[in-house]
Amino acid sequence: MNVLVVGRGGREHSIVMKLAESDQVSNLYAAPGNGGIQEQAVCVNIDEMDIEGLIDFAKENAVDLTVVGPENPLNAGIADRFQEEGLRVFAPTKEAALLEGSKSFAKEFMKKYDVPTADYAVFTDPQEAKTYIEEKGAPIVIKADGLAAGKGVIVALTKEEALQAVDDMLVSKAFAGAGATVVIEEFLEGKEFSLMAFVHGNQVFPMVTARDHKRAFDNDQGPNTGGMGAFAPVPDVTQEHLDFSMEQILQKTADGMIKEGRTFTGILYAGLIMTSNGPKVIEFNTRFGDPETQVVLPLLKNDLVQVFTDVLDGKNPNLRWEDQACVGVVLASAGYPGSYEKGIPIPEFNQGENTFIVHAGTKQTGTSIVSDGGRVLLAGAKADELAAAAQSVYEILEHATITEAFFYRKDIGKQ
The missing domain is CATH 3.30.1490.20 (ATP-grasp fold, A domain)
Structure with missing residues (x-):
């Protein structure tokens, strides 16, 4: 199969790394990709919002499957256009992506279908x-x-x-x-976790849980970012919590979207919080989470191409997971999430057998790979225990020569 991944971040690199393991892939493309993705896929200089350009490329290169990473093209209707052209795409339609595209729509939807979430009001x-x-x-x-x-x-x-x-x-x-428009919500007390699922219509296939750390600095201090690191699975989420989240949140949402005439196909991401009354939804995303994907996909035993194909064909992909933990720590540009410099050569890392580097904000300049975003890359590791995985990640980071141009949190996976 010829497969195209749309996007340029760490999430897309993680998807590409997993797809590259598949024997079913003959040609793997990424548009526009980044400095790390180019090692496993052919990077094509087409912006992720250039939907017509992506369609032309998919037709010219006989692309059998397109996987869309970021939210903006989803909300611009990329899946609808690909489907209109008879191209196979794993992504929700514009109508279904509104679950992420409008927080007021999501809150009203949850209220209507009795999906547990915080009380709220909407204002202009x-x-x-x-x-x-x-x-x-x-x-x-x-x-x-x-x-x-x-x-x-x-x-x-x-x-x-x-x-x-x-x-x-x-x-x-x-x-x-x-x-x-703003949504104002009650503040919910509890620990957060993410639960992603492959969804097609009313079929929901959940992944392992993950916990992302949004604050820039150790001990959850500093401004909110797009995520400074994550780990999976989350030890304090019980099977009972998972069953509740699956039945009362993910399944209700998939069923409700059908009733709304917005049938969902793609990745449904539930950002959840464990309250004294059980899990509640903080937000929905309609694509793989970033950086959660970088610690969830390495634990997947299945061939990811087969999973996408099975889900689109209405079959159970029979997801299988490593009985391990995975930890990822983001290396960010100094100043992020505020202003920061670009174009700084990235550090070199000595990787072990169960460690990996996922590129996010990087690009090739001449013969070197340089920073090109706030979150530059993610160092990850798998191990039998969470603490051991965290230790392996921090060993990689501590042995690299990291200048003052970059920073990372020292406490991911250690709580």
Whole structure:
């Protein structure tokens, strides 16, 4: 098969690495790819938002299957266009991707289908939003309604922070159109975890759990980022929690989307929090999570091409998982998630048998690979125990010559 992966980040590199293991793949392409992806796939200089360009490429190169990584092309309708052209694509339609594309839609959907989530209200008027905050108090959560690259969520611990967040989104337009509407939610107390599943219609095939760390610095301090590291599976999530999440959240959502006329095919990601009343949904994504994918896919025993094919054909892929733990730590550009420099040569790493490097914000310049984003790469390791996997990752990082141009958290997988 000829397979195309759309995207340029760590999630896409992780997908490419897994697809490259398959005997069923003859040609593997990535558009536009990155400095690390080019070692396993042919990188094609087509932007992920150039949907017509991607369609032309898929036709010209007899691409049998396209897998879409990032959220923006999904919400622009890439799956719809590929299907119209008779091209096989593993991705939700624009109508189904709204589950991630609009937080207000997602909240209203969950309320309608009795999917457990936080209480909320939706606002476009700053004064009404502020009045609501004054009534509810803090801590409280303010979210930009649209896509904001994982940064449109403010967990306000004080009323002042909450009121400032409303001003930033609704008055100063910090997230442009994505923040023209805000969702204000009750603050839920508990540990977070992610549960992703392969979905086709009413068929839901869950993956192992993962826990992502959003804060920039150790002990969950500093600003929210797109994710500074992750581990899988999550030891404190019990089988009972998993069964509940599967039945009351993922399955209800897949069934509800059919009833809404938005039948879902692709990856459904539930960002969950363990409350005293059981798991509740913080957010849905309609694609592989980043950086969770980088620690979940290495534990998958199946051929990923076969999984995609089985799910699209309505068959059970019979997912099998390593009885191991996987830890990944992100190396980020100094200054991230604020402003940072690009074009800095990335460190060299000595990798062991069960360790790996996933590229995210990198590109080839001449003969060297340099930084090209906030999250530059992820160092990962598998081991029988979580602590051993974490130790292996930190050994890789500590033995590399990492300059002041980069930083990483020292506590991923150690809690």
